[in-house]
Amino acid sequence: MKITIKLIAFLMCFSMLFECCFTGFVVNADESQETESQRPNIQMIPENSTVKPGDTVRVDFYVDNNAGFWGAMFTCKFDSGLSLVESGKTDSDTGENLLKYEIGDSFSSYVCVSPANNDNKLTYVYSNSKIYYNNYYNGKMLSVYVKVDDNAKEGEYSISFTNEELFSTKSAKKFVTDSFDYIDAKITVDNEATQDPVLESPNVELSADSQNNVVISWNSVLNAQSYDVYKTKNIYTSYQKIGSVEQGTLQYTDTDTPNYMEYYYLVKANYNNKYTYSGGVSITLKPVLSVSYEGDYPELTWVKGDNAIYYDIYRTENGKTTVIASKLETDRYTDTSAKGCIDYKYYVKGILNQYSLKTSNTITVLSKGVHTPATAVKENEVNATCTTDGSYDEVVYCTVCGEELSRETKTVFAGHTIEIQNAKSAACTEVGYTGDKICTVCGETVEKGEEIPETGHKLATKNAKKATYFSKGYTGNKVCSICGKTVTKGKEVSKLKLDKPKIKVKAASKSFKVNYKKVKGATGFQLRYRIKGKWIVKNFNTKKSITKTIKKLKKGKKYRVQVRAFVKSGSKKAYSTWTKSKTLMVKK
Numbered sequence: 178m179k180i181t182i183k184l185i186a187f188l189m190c191f192s193m194l195f196e197c198c199f200t201g202f203v204v205n206a207d208e209s210q211e212t213e214s215q216r217p218n219i220q221m222i223p224e225n226s227t228v229k230p231g232d233t234v235r236v237d238f239y240v241d242n243n244a245g246f247w248g249a250m251f252t253c254k255f256d257s258g259l260s261l262v263e264s265g266k267t268d269s270d271t272g273e274n275l276l277k278y279e280i281g282d283s284f285s286s287y288v289c290v291s292p293a294n295n296d297n298k299l300t301y302v303y304s305n306s307k308i309y310y311n312n313y314y315n316g317k318m319l320s321v322y323v324k325v326d327d328n329a330k331e332g333e334y335s336i337s338f339t340n341e342e343l344f345s346t347k348s349a350k351k352f353v354t355d356s357f358d359y360i361d362a363k364i365t366v367d368n369e370a371t372q373d374p375v376l377e378s379p380n381v382e383l384s385a386d387s388q389n390n391v392v393i394s395w396n397s398v399l400n401a402q403s404y405d406v407y408k409t410k411n412i413y414t415s416y417q418k419i420g421s422v423e424q425g426t427l428q429y430t431d432t433d434t435p436n437y438m439e440y441y442y443l444v445k446a447n448y449n450n451k452y453t454y455s456g457g458v459s460i461t462l463k464p465v466l467s468v469s470y471e472g473d474y475p476e477l478t479w480v481k482g483d484n485a486i487y488y489d490i491y492r493t494e495n496g497k498t499t500v501i502a503s504k505l506e507t508d509r510y511t512d513t514s515a516k517g518c519i520d521y522k523y524y525v526k527g528i529l530n531q532y533s534l535k536t537s538n539t540i541t542v543l544s545k546g547v548h549t550p551a552t553a554v555k556e557n558e559v560n561a562t563c564t565t566d567g568s569y570d571e572v573v574y575c576t577v578c579g580e581e582l583s584r585e586t587k588t589v590f591a592g593h594t595i596e597i598q599n600a601k602s603a604a605c606t607e608v609g610y611t612g613d614k615i616c617t618v619c620g621e622t623v624e625k626g627e628e629i630p631e632t633g634h635k636l637a638t639k640n641a642k643k644a645t646y647f648s649k650g651y652t653g654n655k656v657c658s659i660c661g662k663t664v665t666k667g668k669e670v671s672k673l674k675l676d677k678p679k680i681k682v683k684a685a686s687k688s689f690k691v692n693y694k695k696v697k698g699a700t701g702f703q704l705r706y707r708i709k710g711k712w713i714v715k716n717f718n719t720k721k722s723i724t725k726t727i728k729k730l731k732k733g734k735k736y737r738v739q740v741r742a743f744v745k746s747g748s749k750k751a752y753s754t755w756t757k758s759k760t761l762m763v764k765k
Contacts, residue, residue, distance in 0.1 A: 225363040226451075229370045230329045236336060236362050258329040259336065259364065329366050336362040374400040376453040379444045383460040389480040391431040391460055393442050398453070401446040406431075409441045416443060416457075436462045436482030437527050437535040464488070464527045464537035473549070474513050477523055479537060481508045485527035493522035504528075518548055518575060548575040550582055561589040563619050594618050603629040605660045635659050644670040646698070646744045646751035675699055675742045675753035682738050682759040685726070689761055691738060692724040696753065699742035703752070706738045718745075732765040 226234050323336060379395040386392055393406055406429045407416035420429050434440060439461040445454050464479040477490065490502040490510050502510050515521060524539040550573045561567030567589035573582045593616035600612030609629030615622050634657035641653025650670030654663050680693040691704060700720060705712040706727060717723060730736065739755040 225365065226373075227365045227367055227370045228325055229368055230325055230366060231327045232325050232370075234323045234325070234364055235375045236323055256334040256336075258326050258366070259323050259334050323364065325364065325366055331366050331368060334364045334366065336364070373449060373451055376401060376446050376448050376451065378453050379404070379446050379455040381442060381444050381455045381458050383442060383458055385460065385462055385465065386430065387465060387480070388432075389434065389436045389462050389465055389482075391434050391440055391442070391462065393429045393431065393444065395427055395444045395455065397425075397427055398446040400448050402449070403447045404429075405445040405447065405452075407443050407445065410438060412441055412457075412459075416441070434462060435484055436480060437464070437485055437529060438462060461535070463535035464525050466523065466525050466537040466540055468523055468540045474511050475515050475521065475523070476509065476511045477525065477540075478509045479525050482527045482529070482535065484529055485535070486530070487528050489526045489528065491524050491526065494519060498522075518580070548580065548582055550574070551576045559589075561591050563593045563616060563621075564591050566591045593621065593623050595623060597626075599626065601629075603632050605632055605634045605657055605662070607631060632659070634662065634664055636664060640667065642670075644673050645746075646673045646675065647746065647749050648672060672751070673698070675744060675751065677753050677756050678702060678740050678742050680738075680740045680756050680759065682761055684761040684764055686764045687730050687732050688726055688728040689730070689736065689738065689763060690724055690726050691740065693722065693740050695720055695722045696742040698744055699753070700745045701743050702740055703743055704738070704740050705755075706736050708734050708736060730763045732763050735760055735762050 228234055325334075377398055379398050379401075381393060381395045384392045384394070395404070398404075402424050404422050404426070405418055406420045406422075408419045408431060409416045419431060419433070422429055431440070431442075439459055441457050441459045443455045443457045445452050462482075464482065464485075466477060466479045469476050469478075479488070487504040487506050489500055490505065490512075491498055492501045492512065501512060501514065512521075512523075520541075522539055522541050525537045527535045527537070529535065553571045553573050556570040556572050558569035559567045569587060569589065571585045571587055573584075574580065575582055595614045596617045597612040598615045599610060601610040603609030608631055611626035611629060613622050613626050614624040636655045637658045638653040639656045640651060642651040644650030649672055652667040652670060654667045655665035656663050675698055676696050678693040678696050678699075680691055683690045683692075689706075693702060696702075701716060701718040702723070704715045704717065704725065704727075707713060708731070715725070715727070717725065737758040737760050739758050741755045742753040743750050
């Protein structure tokens with residue numbers, strides 16, 4: 178009896194040891210110490226789908242927020258009327274169909290699960306199911322295909338997914354840290370339903386551009402209306418949405434990427450209220466090195482990392498690698514110790530801390546790539562003639578070692594050496610000539626010239642003078658501005674004349690009043706009156722219309738009155754003609 182008990186105990190210990198060998202990565206922790214944020218979140222896609230009998234629905238498990246290494250009894254059960262069908266995918270090792278079930282079966286599988294995507298495919302298989310542990314790392318999606326029976330009744334059907342404890346006794350710690358229910362997927366059967374298309378999962382690729390931004394690319398998913406891009410900096414934390422693009426756009430650039438870190442991405446394809454996720458993929462950003470030889474020495478440049486404290490430069494020469502510069506805090510370095518005509522390889526290491534570094538790409542300088550070329554010279558020169566081609570070799574040598582770097586034979590095509598002769602410019606009244614094309618070597622006239630028509634006179638007005646009230650004007654002569662010939666003589670323009678003012682005269686007692694309107698150009702007016710004999714003249718220097726009263730006249734006498742306008746410039750005056758005489762009787 179004691180031997181039997183000891184044997185049973187030995188077998189239990191061996192079993193536990195065997196389990197630990199395959200599940201040693203499982204964290205032994207009491208469940209009470211966990212937080213909700215540490216539990217993996219398995220999303221069901223779609224959570225509800227309406228189909229008709231006979232349809233097949235794809236149900237996806239999307240894993241997010243997987244806190245660590247864990248194992249679980251994973252169980253999937255279906256209501257009567259639903260069954261699993263083949264996924265169309267096979268085991269890469271055995272060629273066996275995955276997730277293949279008979280109608281009415283449910284499946285359960287204990288899976289040793291790791292959030293990391295390593296290549297070890299450790300699996301416990303139950304009920305002919307095979308689900309690898311690395312289906313459950315963050316960003317991973319597992320799909321099952323559910324068939325609705327042809328004779329299923331209308332109504333709602335459930336697909337229940339449960340994660341349970343694997344092992345727990347009073348005397349031993351649990352191997353599993355999580356125990357909770359996943360949400361259920363619902364399928365509503367409706368004879369009139371129109372099934373939405375099933376979206377395939379996008380395949381995502383990552384790359385880095387010249388600025389070390391992450392470029393996320395994916396294939397076009399049939400029927401997808403838009404895509405969402407998700408990112409996390411830590412595989413153990415939830416993905417966060419960082420952007421969306423419309424249908425037809427299959428790329429997104431993440432510029433929020435501090436260099437030299439590892440980033441994880443996944444893409445979600447959307448159709449109406451349904452969607453599907455890609456698998457999570459990662460990229461580690463590191464220095465992007467480039468080398469140029471525009472100067473005398475190789476110049477290295479790289480994209481600095483936001484979290485790098487300094488950089489070390491490595492150079493390989495003749496198979497030996499050495500550090501040629503260390504603890505640089507810049508983003509460039511010129512290798513002034515480089516020698517001509519030697520092959521080099523360069524790479525840079527970004528030092529994050531004393532234990533962590535990131536190595537850039539390696540730049541290989543092509544053989545002969547560091548020669549110092551001299552100015553090209555001509556060799557084997559054969560001169561061309563008017564009818565025979567010539568040639569020469571354009572050769573470039575290295576100024577350091579003298580090696581010929583390039584040689585190119587160039588042709589100097591035959592042809593006349595042309596000079597324009599007998600050319601003559603056209604004048605106002607003379608025909609010109611374009612000139613003959615004559616070879617200066619053989620004297621042959623290659624092409625006769627053509628006549629150039631007369632240009633004609635280009636006329637300008639000269640000696641023009643405006644007429645004034647004091648002098649005559651002149652229209653000006655039409656003179657050619659090219660040859661200076663006077664083509665047309667001008668004409669004399671008469672002096673300007675002032676208009677006579679318009680006046681009104683009114684007799685008064687021993688006086689009369691004269692009203693006259695202003696005249697254009699006039700600077701004043703002159704008034705004269707008389708009975709007989711000599712005129713009495715009055716000047717009024719005003720441009721405006723005016724009324725003037727002449728007093729102290731002889732009563733009962735007849736006076737004649739006239740007015741004229743004048744314009745004054747310096748000492749000169751010009752007058753209009755006098756108005757007709759106005760006769761009036763001065764009142765008593």
